[in-house]
Amino acid sequence: MNSTHQLKVSSEVGTLRKLLIHSPDRGLGKVVPSKAQDWLFEDIVHLDTMRREEYDYYVKILLYFLDPEKVKGKLKEIDADASRSFYKPGNPQYFNSDKVIDIQKLLTEILENETIKTKLIASICAVERCSFKIQHKLKEYDASELAKILISGSLPDKSMIFAPVPNFIFTRDIGIVINDYVLLNKPAKTARTRESLLTQYIFFYHSMFEVYRDNIIEIPDNEHHFLLTDDELKSDYLRSTLEGGDVMMVAPRHLLIGCSERTTLYAAQQVMKALFERNVVDTITIVKIPKKRDYMHIDTVFTQVKRNMWVLLGAIARQGDEAKKRDVLHFFAPKEDPDRLQIMQFNKGWENKPTEIENLEDLLTDISKNDLGCAEPVQFIYSGNNEFPFGAREQWTDSCNLLALKDGVVIGYDRNDKTLEAFRTAGFRTVRAKDLLDEFEAGISSPDTLTDTFIMLPSAELSRARGGSHCMSLPILRDDF
Incomplete structure (x- = not known):
């Protein structure tokens, strides 16, 4: 098989490829204020700042780690370009990597096929209830422009024909790779229906996924x-x-599924049936978190940093449980407390009686020690250094939502000061994305030599x-341990 067509993810922290x-x-x-909530976007943002001063660094860091020839020794030239357009498909300076792949590029490529174009x-x-006239007009655009229209909802003249899909930057939610299978997700809100449909077409029609077509799993209604x-x-x-932020491939034979504001128990059961029947994994653990907007998915309350380290929100972890036990009112709470964290583990058959795990730290410790074979003590970094009110404040700005580029090297936001302080106390270096890129360009360090590093991404927008x-990531290939 051609190496560019590989697809396999068996952990959260294996080297990302x-x-x-x-x-x-x-x-x-x-996005306008009156529709932001309906479109599932928390606020209106300044697009140019988000692109040029923040996401731009995210792309450069990813390229330096996954496809360095696209940027190594070229950053001054890229930054000197007044258009700074290398990050968007369709622009002359687009980096066009086959390792860091913009989903818009894949959409453009399938739209080159007239049959697929007409169907899509x-x-x-149909989904957007457009007039026949608009449907006919869309056929006039070439593949590159049509891809932009179908994603953004706006025509080249800036007029809008349907709503934008601002959450499409969160590619994790649209699908997840589980070993060498692809799980296509089912968004909870109608505002994300178009994202789901575009993703479906890309995975079923793009040549990159052709050899895996029989390994694509769709969740039934x-x-x-x-x-x-x-x-x-x-x-x-x-x-x-079910959304991808609630699915974590933590070990080759162990999958976590969160039940949350966006993922239902019914969908989790359907995924368990499908995966156990295909022998994709041996263990599936259901982590039921409170249905709160500030939590949303399990990856907003914990993610993995390295094989023996996790970052998590103390309020729903063991320390949160212990605080409740010290509260007299806890004894009088209803048995079915909607805010209670529940963890149920199923082994080799969804119909078997599950094992209940008392708290999140016990689950994550077990994964590190028994699934990943860590001999070292398991460590936990708490959002906001577990200090009030910083734990909740910094979790809201994604202190627990980190992408591991390799074991012990993660990228996250620069604004969560107390969490970053906790990382430094644990022996991590924290470095701004811009400074690290300067080091790479000067040959002072390289992605291969980095260990225990938190890369800080600008994050105001x-x-x-x-x-x-x-x-903001959908890993499709990681190294096995």
Whole structure:
């Protein structure tokens, strides 16, 4: 098999070799305050700042680690270009990497096929309830421009024909690679339907995934979903929705699925059935977190830093449980406390009786020691250094949402000061993305030599979108340990 067509992820911290991203598109600049909540975007952002002064560094760091020939020795030339356009497909200076892949590039390539183009236009127009006239007009655009329109919702003349999909920068939510299988997710909100449809077409039609087509898993709806009432469709036990921020491939035979504001128990059960039947994994652990907007997915409350280290929110971990036990009112709370963290582990069969795990630290310790074979003590970094009120404040700006570029080297936001202090206390170097790129260019250090490093990404605008580097990545190839 051609190495450029490899697809396999068996951990959260194996050296990253290939991933899908989506650079901020023009639709992000079209979000208006009155519709921000409906479009699942927390705030309006300044698009140019987000692109040039923040996401730009994210792309450069990714390229230096995954495809260095695209940027090594060229950063001054790239930065001197007034257009600074190398980060978007369709622009003359686009880096065009086959390791750091913008999903817009893949969409453009499948739209070169007239049959696929016609099908996708019809599908999108049906979902967006467009007029026949608009559907006919869309066929006039070439593949590159049409891809921009279908993502951003706006035409080249800046007029809008349907809503933007600002959350498309969070590629983690649209799919997840589990060993050599692809799980296509089912967004909980209708505002993300177009993202899901575009992703479906890309994975089923792009040549990159051709040899894995039989390994693509789609989550089924309840077989009687069309008979359910509106109230029944809101039930965790009848509705089938799942987003990638709630799925973590933590070890070759162990998968975590979060049940959250966006992922239902019904969908988790469907995924368990599909994966156990195909013998993809041996163990699936369900982590049920409170259905709160500030948590949203499990990757907003914990992610892995290295084989024996995790970053997490203390309020839902063991320390949070112990605080509740000291509170007299806890003894009088309803048994089915909606804010209680619950962890159930299923082994080699979704129908088997699960094992209940008491707290998050016990689960993560077990993964590090028994699934990943760590002999070293397992360490925990707490959001905000577990100090009030910084734990909650910094979790809100994605202190727990980190992308591991390799074991012990992560990228996250620069604004979470107390969490960064905790990393430094644990022996990590914290370095600004710009300074690290300067070091790489000067030959002072290289991605290969880095250990125990937190790369700080500028984040004034990105953090307002309520998603961190883990959310902004869909790894499709990592090294095995």
